[in-house]
Amino acid sequence: MRACALPALGYDNVSEVSIAKTIRLALDADSEAAARAQVDEMCHQLLANPVIERYTVELAEAVAEVHS
Amino acid sequence: MTVTVGVVLFPGTNCELDVVRAMEQLGASATLLWHGDASVGACDAVVVPGGFAHGDYLRTGAIARFSPVMRAVSAFAADGGPVVGICNGFQVLTEAGLLPGALQKNAGLRFLCQTVELRVETSRSVLTGLAVPGSVLRVPINHFEGNYVCDAEVLRRLRDDDRVIVRYVDNPNGSLDDIAGIANEAGNVVGLMPHPERASDPLLGSDDGIVLLQSLLAAAGQPALTG
Numbered sequence: 001m002r003a004c005a006l007p008a009l010g011y012d013n014v015s016e017v018s019i020a021k022t023i024r025l026a027l028d029a030d031s032e033a034a035a036r037a038q039v040d041e042m043c044h045q046l047l048a049n050p051v052i053e054r055y056t057v058e059l060a061e062a063v064a065e066v067h068s
Numbered sequence: 069m070t071v072t073v074g075v076v077l078f079p080g081t082n083c084e085l086d087v088v089r090a091m092e093q094l095g096a097s098a099t100l101l102w103h104g105d106a107s108v109g110a111c112d113a114v115v116v117p118g119g120f121a122h123g124d125y126l127r128t129g130a131i132a133r134f135s136p137v138m139r140a141v142s143a144f145a146a147d148g149g150p151v152v153g154i155c156n157g158f159q160v161l162t163e164a165g166l167l168p169g170a171l172q173k174n175a176g177l178r179f180l181c182q183t184v185e186l187r188v189e190t191s192r193s194v195l196t197g198l199a200v201p202g203s204v205l206r207v208p209i210n211h212f213e214g215n216y217v218c219d220a221e222v223l224r225r226l227r228d229d230d231r232v233i234v235r236y237v238d239n240p241n242g243s244l245d246d247i248a249g250i251a252n253e254a255g256n257v258v259g260l261m262p263h264p265e266r267a268s269d270p271l272l273g274s275d276d277g278i279v280l281l282q283s284l285l286a287a288a289g290q291p292a293l294t295g
Contacts, residue, residue, distance in 0.1 A: 046134075049127055049163065051170035052217060 023047055032059055071096045071288045074111030076141065076157070078103040078121035078132050083154065083263065087117045090268040094278065096285050103135035113150040113194075113288035114141055116157030118210070118263060128156060128171065128213050129163035138164050150194040150287045151257045155211055158249070158259030167252055167259045168226070169218030171211075175242025179212045183273060185237035186248055186262060193233045193251035194287035195258040195280050204237060205276035207262040214261040216243040216250075226250055234260060256287070 006014045025042075029035035039057050048055040073091045075084045077100045088098040101108055103121075108114055121132035132138065138160070145151045145166055153161035161167045174180055183206050188199040199205075218226070223245060226232050231253070235246040241261075249260025264277030 046130065047126070049130070049170050051162075051219070052172045053127075 026062065032061075035059055069289070071112045071285050072110060073098045073285070073288065074101045074108050074114045075099070076101045076103065076114065076116045076137055078119070078135060078160075080121050080123050081117055081119035081156070083118035083156075083265065086263075086265045087115050087154070090265040090277075090281055091115075091285070093268065094281055094285060096288075101137055103132070103137050105137045106140060108137070108140045108144050108149075111144075111149075113152070113284055114144055115284075116141070116151070116153040116160050117265075118155030118157060121156055121160055124156070127163070129159035129161075132160045133164040142166060145252075145257045148254065148256050150284055152195055152284055153257075153259040154263055154265070155209075155214075155261055158261055159213060161257065161259045166257050167250060168222045169216055169244075169250070171213045171261070172215045172217055173213050174211070174215050174240075180214065180240055181208070181210045182240065183208045183267075184240055184248075184262060186234040187237055189232050189235055190230045190251075192230055193255040193258050193283075195249070195251075195260070195264075195283050196233050197283040197287055199279045199283060205234075205267070205279070206274040207264055207267045207277050207280075208274075209240065209262045210266075211241070211261055214241045214243065216247045216261075218244065229253060231255075233258060234262070 043055050073096050075087050075098055077084050084100060091098040125131055141151060159171050162170050186205045186207055188196055188201050188203050190201055191197055191199055231251045232247050233251050234249040236248050239246045248262055251258045264280040266272055267274040267277030269275055
């Protein structure tokens, strides 16, 4: 897609603009591999259409806070 | 015997009554199938009409394919029953795996609402059985995601097996190979972006869609020929 508004602001070195979708999930899993496998399955079944969409999965460990 | 057409209604569908009216005008009876229904009842054909099923959240058709009625529609299609997806209905059928490929945003990223010319490419489908290959029909389109795409292998099969049923004469949306509508291998499941029900009366500007709707009714009346 050609950028029009950004050059109007003076950023005339911008030639490509694209927008992507981010889907954030919180899930319980025994391991990183298990979480990755499950999210990959979700992407295949629902979250992404592999015919027209590419996706990457990033995992971040959520550490439960322990109060004494 | 009167043919009964089931017209699927998801939350967000908005073309169901246009389809019902067009079918009734052609002498068929039409009944609405709610998306939560587990069966298509005693229908002889099913139409998945246009609109924004489930708000098109996530992706067009992505949520609709999980509606209970889609299991019944898939079973009906597997038994050879005629199924036609129009516009959003086409998107739902691709998401449901009943038709290959997908529909992405129009090239040019604009919503398109205009009458286009369609060339009939084959009479080997439930929607084109009575149409003359090579003839040109004037039918409206009304979509943002109508840009058909599939991989090279699927495209080869669509062409080799005579499954591209209508092509745009002047491609409005960037669709691969000018594809406006396709059929499954058996020819009983069809999806197309243009709206034949909106070209079903001269008052609407064109009645070129009638031959397509009549083809569907003819196929629905002769299930043995479509199985």
